[in-house]
Amino acid sequence: MNDVALRDEDAGLATGQGEWVRLRLWAAGRHASAAQLVCRPDRPARVVQAVPAPEGRSLIARGGGQSHGDAGLNDGGAVVLTGRLDRMLSFDAASGILVAEAGVTLGDVLRTFLPRGWAPAVWPGTGLATLGGAIATDAHGDNHVHAGSFGAHVMWLELVTPRGTLCRAAREEAPELFEATLGGMGLTGIIVRAALRLAPVSSAFVAVRHQAVGSLDALLERLSAAAAAHEHASAWIDTATSGLARGRGVLQVADPAEAPRRKPRLWHGKWPGPVFPRLPNTILRLQGERRYRRAARPGGIAFRWPLERFLLEAGRPSAVRLVCVLPLESVGAATRRLFDIAERGSALPSATARMMGTHAGGMLSLARPGVELTLDLPAAATLPDLMHRLEREILDREGRVALASDAYLTDHGFAAMYPRLEAFRTVLAHIDPDMRLQSDLARRLRLRDYVV
Template structure:
């Protein structure tokens, strides 16, 4: 297997890391990945935001060419795919046949391997859970060179360590998971304005029981009277049985200069976004994929944030703490006026199956911060608030979480490390994130 020197970074493009990178095109080639000198990490579409798929001084193994759908059972919705199959593939092949991915991240470019490693969730988490909840088994290449078929029955601990395990247990070769019925390729999207945080909490308390899909957009620049105003979106499958025309995505042609994104331009954007929904609300029919993956029509959108890149912050707060915690987070965020676009507010229904799964029952808030002086300090304050309210930060977005913060937020970290001690005692699999957070096989910790 040939290794190519590439500068790899998370989607936030903070600090690219030069890494020898392999890109196997056949499963047989993947075995050679373990011959990488030193430690390594598997990498999907590179759509996680931080440093979980880079490793300073290590190697990367890309799954993008292992992109085949291996089997499909139309009676049960059970599908087997290679790890490099994307949500776009699933939508293109199965939506016309009445099936959808059980949980969809915000971009269809993400891969199934990445979806398992991050135990991704979508706008239907209350109803359907996260991606890992629908995984039956996967084939995992572990550090000893073996490929194991791992299910909750064959090896529950390794299963729980790999779901949401950020690639640290090995390389996922293929996976079996269940698709859910999708009644249409269109959804009826209902949008309405929400005045404040109280309004959002009341709205979510209602829709998380009644709506299939729900998401809130908060104006993260709004102060005073506009504080925590936003748009509530809910969606149900439409009656329409047609097939929408595919979108023609456009690229952001070049990296914008950093001054292009300033509090004024962002406030204008957010004002427009809020104002486009009439006071009385509106309902429209939209292609399902456009509702699920709104930003996919803009390729390479990280370029909007300029050369320094950006951070994404996403935390979840348990239901009881959410009103107070969200208030404090949003106060901190709006006071910073850090030129953040909309913040996304969603509800999550319950815990995932992984030792490091992100979801818990509660409210999750996500937003971008252009990387400027002081952004890291702001993120540290947000981590503190999250912790004070019993919440946790999503590892797929994280680049700055502290070790102590990680231990407090993820109480099953030691269970996770016990599995690593068994399947990867030398620590062959690692990432800059795992090193920053001090995640190690238990034996190496001693």
């Protein structure tokens, strides 16, 4: 086994085909990292060989490393990097079904199929996410009300089980394994191939409209109506104002539009993670004011998958992302409380909201009807304590924290938020009785901590 000095550089530079090396990997938020053995197999058959991991270590898969939390880390264990499982195997132009290996990125799918009039129906905000990662997190976009989560478009998947066998799961074939794998955070096995139904797209562009809304309650009400009426809807919430204006914001809606003459620019860069210094609250207030005023300007035509904008929009001093879904009835009051708690912890968050519809996902999917709130919080010494106070508030309001971005949720908070946890554990007890699959997230949430 090669011993590579611990570093956070692109793991692909360090690892060979199927050999194991030691490497430090980071979460996308760059506030968590772990040292482990990693290998980078280039064929599903080599993934089979990688299970079980050397030295009796536990194992987890990792795709594009785009999760903000510790889901793709396995401190002291082993990680299978799927980047070399990057082949697109077949495409049926009649049904739109693409069969591809799990390490294919969504950006690659877009670059290949957009010129032919197809795209992933659900877009989780980063083209660096892989097919396997989007399935294992059951990712969603700003069209959940219409399209559901990523898993709703997966026809079948093949995974290497913790016992090292190749197994296929679909809604009609091994349905429990299928449902546990959608959003199962890699704990049911290593996905090596999947069939994804792409959506036909008439245009790569959308007509975008903005509307400034003066209060939080009105903003959430309009967001709810807009999500039903438009293909895409989201809201930016101004957390830096005080008094009655607190929580005012800008509603953004977008619908397919005729293509302008310019060609869409497809993004090739690498998301660097939110590593910006913390800005003083006065600057944040000025930025918020400017953004709110700019919403009065007319909308325009934009590329439908505007990845490069994340670099600008995430340019707030954030290191930690908290994503949660809150029931519609209590979201206004809950959001105000979350802002108060964050401000008392001197962590004024950057906040956005999107609607989630009634589409159910996998056993551990975030999906539930309500409003999805994303808070980007600056890293601070008090952060764990602050995150636990925010968790209690979300729990009291019957909300749910997303696992894909989480690094702070407690085990009892998690158990209370995910009602299908026991069903998930039953599948794990069957498929992985020796508990070979583990991750930092699974250990923190005591996800495998049960009596078989």
